[in-house]
Amino acid sequence: xNAIAAVPAVVAAPSSGEKGVRIFVVIGRLVLAGIFLxxxxxxxxxxxxxxxxxxxVETSLSMFAMQVDSYQMLPPSQxxxxxxxLPPFELFLGLWLLSGIAPRASTTLTLLVLTGFFAxxxxxxxxGLSINCGCFGTAxxxxxxxIFEDGxxxxxxxxxxxxxxxxxxxxxxxxAAPPQPVS
Amino acid sequence: MDNxxxxxxxxxxxxxxxxxxxxxxxxxxxxxxxNIAAFARATDKAAKPASTAKAASAAKSVENISAxxxxxxxxxxxxxxxxxxxxxxxxxxxxYETTLRQMINNEVAAGKVYIxxxxxxxxxxxxxxxxxxxxxxxxSIGRFAEAESALYDNQNYWAESGNIEKYMAAALSPADxxxxxxxxxxxxASVPPGSHSCPWDAYIEQDRxxxxxxxxxxxxxxxxxxxxxxxxxxxxxxxxxVLKQFFDQLLKQ
Numbered sequence: 122x123n124a125i126a127a128v129p130a131v132v133a134a135p136s137s138g139e140k141g142v143r144i145f146v147v148i149g150r151l152v153l154a155g156i157f158l159x160x161x162x163x164x165x166x167x168x169x170x171x172x173x174x175x176x177x178v179e180t181s182l183s184m185f186a187m188q189v190d191s192y193q194m195l196p197p198s199q200x201x202x203x204x205x206x207l208p209p210f211e212l213f214l215g216l217w218l219l220s221g222i223a224p225r226a227s228t229t230l231t232l233l234v235l236t237g238f239f240a241x242x243x244x245x246x247x248x249g250l251s252i253n254c255g256c257f258g259t260a261x262x263x264x265x266x267x268i269f270e271d272g273x274x275x276x277x278x279x280x281x282x283x284x285x286x287x288x289x290x291x292x293x294x295x296x297a298a299p300p301q302p303v304s
Numbered sequence: 305m306d307n308x309x310x311x312x313x314x315x316x317x318x319x320x321x322x323x324x325x326x327x328x329x330x331x332x333x334x335x336x337x338x339n340i341a342a343f344a345r346a347t348d349k350a351a352k353p354a355s356t357a358k359a360a361s362a363a364k365s366v367e368n369i370s371a372x373x374x375x376x377x378x379x380x381x382x383x384x385x386x387x388x389x390x391x392x393x394x395x396x397x398x399x400y401e402t403t404l405r406q407m408i409n410n411e412v413a414a415g416k417v418y419i420x421x422x423x424x425x426x427x428x429x430x431x432x433x434x435x436x437x438x439x440x441x442x443x444s445i446g447r448f449a450e451a452e453s454a455l456y457d458n459q460n461y462w463a464e465s466g467n468i469e470k471y472m473a474a475a476l477s478p479a480d481x482x483x484x485x486x487x488x489x490x491x492x493a494s495v496p497p498g499s500h501s502c503p504w505d506a507y508i509e510q511d512r513x514x515x516x517x518x519x520x521x522x523x524x525x526x527x528x529x530x531x532x533x534x535x536x537x538x539x540x541x542x543x544x545x546v547l548k549q550f551f552d553q554l555l556k557q
Contacts, residue, residue, distance in 0.1 A: 169533040176557055183550040184535060191540030200546055251395070251522030252540035260537055262521050 139291055142284050146228075149281030150218050153231050156274065157215035163258030164208040182208060188255030192245060225289055228282040232275075239275040242268045369487060372443030372507055374421040374452075377412035383551055384529040386420045388515045391436060391455045392429035392463050396524045399541045400456040406544040408449075411551060421452065422511040424520050425497070431466050433497045433508065438468050440504035441487040442476065450475045466493065530554045 135143070164185045167177040186204035189195070195203060214234065217227045238256070245252065245263045254261045261267055387404070389396035404419065411417040423440070425432035435455050442451035454475030455468070462468045473481050491502035498505050518525065518537050526542075528535045528550075 168535050169530070171533075171557075180550075180553050180557065183553040184538075186546050187538050187542045187550060190542050190546040191538070193541060197543045197545035200543070201549060250540060253538070258536070260521075260539070262539070 135291075135295070139288065142288055146224065146281055146284040146288060147221075149277065149284065150221065150224060150228065153228070153274075153278060153281060154215045154218035157211045157218065157231070160257055161208045161211035161215060164211075164255075166258070168258075185255060185258075188253055191250070191252040191255075192241065193248075193250065194241075194244075225282075225285045228278065228285045232278045232282045235271070235275045235278045239268075239271045242271045369503055370444045372440040372448065372504070373446065374423075374439070374443045374448050376408050376419040376449065377417060378415055379418055381412070381415055381418035382531060383411075383417045383554060384420060385417055386422060386527040386529070388422045388424040388511070388518075388520045388523060388525045390423075390425045390429055390432045390523045391439065391452075392432035392459065393426065393523045394459070395522075395541050397456045397459045399524045400452070403542060403544045403547055405453075407547065411548065416555065417551060421448070422514060423508045424512055424515045424523055424525070425508065426523060429463075431463060431468060431493075434466075434491075434493050435462070435468050436508050437488065437491045437502060437504045438472050438484070440507050441484045441491070442472065442480075444487060445480060445483050447476055447480055447484070528554075530557075 165178050165181050167173060168181050168184055171177050182205050183201075185208065186201050189204045189207075190197065190200045214227070214231060218231060242254070242263055246265070246268055250263065252263055254263050254267050256267075256271075385407070387399075389399070391397075407417060408419065412419055421439075423436040425436050439448065439451045439455060442448055451472060454471045455462070458471040462471055469485075472484065476484060487503070490499075491504060495502050498509055515525070518527070520537075522539055524541070525537050525539045527537050
């Protein structure tokens with residue numbers, strides 16, 4: 122009887138290029154996580170010196186609703202919904218990016234969100250609305266500088282997302298095609 | 305002989321005194337005439353340029369005018385909304401028509417909100433500064449609400465023609481309009497902003513200085529105070545529903 126020994130799968134070592142991309146994607150994910158966590162924090166933190174409470178967070182979200190409303194894009198009922206949804210969603214997205222779970226999905230969602238923000242900045246500027254961005258809770262007016270900033274975030278997220286997909290593809294190929302033994 | 309000499313000396317002394325008196329009187333008269341002539345010349349000079357005369361009258365009126373009250377509601381309201389606006393700015397008009405008017409009728413009337421208007425006329429607007437002068441003049445006689453309403457309701461019209469007076473006259477009673485017109489002496493459209501001849505420019509500049517401290521980057525910009533605590537400045541048109549929701553949330557605290 123021939124015993125079949127369990128042979129551990131041999132996976133080829135990643136190339137130096139792959140290592141470089143992996144480092145870039147990990148750092149990129151952490152940077153994007155930081156951006157979203159800070160954006161969420163700045164919208165939910167008490168806007169006046171009072172302790173953090175459910176009520177103070179509610180007040181901050183109501184204040185953020187005024188900034189969402191100034192974009193003149195949604196009816197008031199929708200404005201209130203968006204304002205109460207967006208900061209907790211940014212918190213969730215930041216934590217997800219930080220965790221490293223399902224990186225392709227998290228970076229893709231981040232890219233979609235940043236595409237939306239970038240498009241919104243361009244629309245606002247094109248309409249000539251003189252309003253605060255509301256992005257990080259401070260008084261940053263929508264203008265060329267803000268568009269450049271959001272465009273940079275979008276481009277960065279695009280690179281990180283492409284990197285995530287590329288890494289996944291390369292890793293899959295390496296596993297599917299184990300290295301040939303050297304004679 | 306002695307008697308004659310004494311009487312002669314007395315007569316001579318008297319005539320010297322008389323001459324001295326005459327000389328002094330003549331000098332006094334001459335000085336008076338010079339003075340009168342100089343005064344007449346000065347008066348004539350002052351009467352020639354109309355702006356100088358108006359400036360004098362404006363300066364005189366500054367002593368008599370009351371400070372413009374550009375507020376709605378009670379100072380004791382828990383929430384204060386301070387709005388920096390330009391009467392010619394379309395967003396300010398939209399903010400007033402869609403939000404502030406309802407806020408004045410409801411929350412201000414209920415004693416929950418106190419609204420303070422601050423003038424921040426932008427240089428890009430041709431008649432914004434002049435409109436602010438009219439509003440300040442009306443505010444000084446307690447007719448700010450009527451003036452602000454008239455300015456925003458008819459913004460499209462006077463922003464085209466520059467005829468602000470027409471819409472102010474329609475909004476105020478004839479007696480009030482006469483008072484406001486009198487208070488606008490020295491505030492011709494030709495008078496540059498920040499002029500000393502127009503008493504309202506000082507108030508407008510005072511508001512502007514407050515705005516620059518924030519700093520106001522565009523109009524409308526608004527500040528909200530709740531029980532003495534100041535929230536970060538808001539900017540742009542915010543709907544009544546959303547602003548009211550924020551105020552309700554504040555009042556729940």
